[in-house]
Amino acid sequence: MLVDPSLCTGCRTCEMACSLYHEGVCSPTLSRVRIIKYEALGRSYPAVCAQCSKPQCLSACPHEAIEYSGRSGALTIREERCTGCRSCLIACPQIGFHPEKKVAFKCDLCGGEPQCARFCPSGAIIFSAVDEFQMARLRMAADKACQIIQHPAQV
């Protein structure tokens, strides 16, 4: 998951897609992705789980409730093992807590097709291979340097 805060319009469509997809209700507080807003400046920042390589949530969990799962390899919380001790919440701000189920929740990449990225209207959240994303950015810089305005196919 890759984010470009400069593109984020702060609309929070991602929060709605996420909470509805995972919990069947619409609620920002149940969303795995959260938008940090600076209303007076018109800036917004999408906070998504980085699925990082040295996950603090995983090391913090004393109950082996967090594990790599599925084809996407996403770090996922197994609700039936979670005791609600909140150690992972302390370890990482990207983890949420379900007030009714009394268990922690986190981004599971929606089984390989993250809904936040799918519905982001401005392309601020992208789900893509890291290399592809970085190459696209390099290509943008190259476009500028080479003054490429049109795609070669359109010339």
Add this chain to the structure above:
Amino acid sequence: MTFGWTGKRLRVDLSRETSSIEEIDPSYMRKWLGGRGFNSELLYQEVGPDVDPLSPDSRLIFGVGPLTGTFAPSSGRTTVTARSPLSGGFGDSNMGGHWGPELKFAGYDQLVVQGKASRPVYLWIDDDQVEIREAAAIWGRKVPQADAMIKEELGSEEIHIALIGPAGERIVSYACILNDVYRAAARCGMGAVMGSKNLKAIAVRGTGAVSIARPEEFYRICAQARDRLREDLMAQMLFDQGTWLLTMPANYEQGWFCWKNFQKGHHPQARRLSGEKHRDNFLAHREGCFACSISCGRFSRIKEGQYAGEITGGPEYETLTGIGPRIGLLEMDKVVHNNKLVNELGLDSCSCGGAIAWAMECWQRGLLTEKDTGGLVLDWGDQETITRLIEMIARREGFGDLLAEGSSRAAEILGRGAEYSISVKGHDMSQDDPRGLGFAFGIGFATGRRGGDHLQGLPCLELTGGFYPGLVEKILGTSKAEERLSPVKKPEMERYSEDLKAVGDSLTQCTFTHSWSFAVQPEDMALMLSSATGLEFAAEELLRIGSRIVHLERAYWNRLLVGRLEDKSPRRFVEEPMPDGPNQGTVFPEAELIPRYYAVRGWDPETGFPNEEVLIDLGLEKVARDLEACRAKYQDMVRSERG
């Protein structure tokens, strides 16, 4: 358990310093939908003809709908309703931002504020905790400062605040309410009503959820609508340029660019305010209201000149033209700066521009002199005077005190210049000229619930409908109605658009998704609503509810003895042929279209009151009874006018 709706109304009495929660009956939800429908009904019931808009008995109502705070595209809007201090009649205004969804997450479909606080206060709604707090330190502050101070005092950035600026505190007749700093419920003077209650702000934090009856189906339907909006040309253009995209076609192709108080509909250099120019030179960020898949919102940054470094939310088209070309300005940096000024002070940019434009035209024609203005010289486009006037209006200083009444009443007080007040029912026009924009729009301007305003129906079928092959023909039976300046089927088009808009405002769903872009159709709205609430709605029923809401709002005016005589376009649109531009020579054919519109609606041609059987058919029996006495009285008024 209710789905979609929360089923709760929060009522706060500022005189008694109490709050209470009222249950909303499911049959009421079915009848009025939510948002605008709930608000209009409550206003009709609780704010009668004897209640002064600025008295403690008056109500200030905030409403959200069953789709607010959900995954439905562009569903985060809020309707604010009150009797308007500007027109004296029905008033409402609709705002985007994130405040409405937050109210919903806190557990409420509606918030009603009544009474008057004994000192400046603000309201703090933290889920089910409601607190009236002192606002002495915040009173007098401009909007961004007040917003920041409240967040600091409450110790959280994760709250959303609706508030007024100094203009609302001074009860400027067209003061607005803003949320998230730059999202305004601008029209009809809702901010003045809030100021009259000594209420500076309403801060909300909601941590709850909106329950969905059939989550998977709802998800699928919303996803389809979002995918359509993503592919939609109109939505893409709105994302790219915002409503600024209107400047070029409005001026060069369609000739309704409001220049110097509607004296012209065309200016050869209007391209200086083009959407491309704004995007390339001024756009800081694109901004979306809650759950919006269009994101037409702008943040602008001024890079050079006397205002270099300023950053502000907006402007959108009505604002940029209201405090721009309407008062003789074409410089983008000045327009952006003036937008920042009116927002921070809490003024409606349309009415503010309308009042200044009125004064400038009176000056141009020698009806106002330095004796009236306290030494101010009111030349068109004089930026120094304009910025000074805006400040004077917001603080009701000197000549600004007169303009703070709105152009219509200002002309009345002054005793001259009424013909240059471009307003309907005392409410200043937005910057839209039916001599170019279109005749269905013109019907809405003359008959609308707010007075002069483009949001009665926003009948974009005649503006952008042609981009959707077969759409206009499907709805109205002929593609002839796609032509803006053709009278064919325009009353029917306006009726359809008004009913649909009332539905959108009640659900709530942004008008741009179903009337400008037409990617969301009434059938889609019915599917979204049905799967969200678990109640089955068909498109026809929704449009019928929309019609019910429109008729109730009409009856609100009728009860005040306002009808056909007041359904009058500004004389300029009817009597002065467009002097130049693409529609040179055009006038709005009011005498033909208004009677036809009445006939389509089933309204009495003599009084303009809805016929009794129409009201009864819509389930408005009590309203029909209420209007009986008013009807007779108004008939006498009409006849004495004629005789």
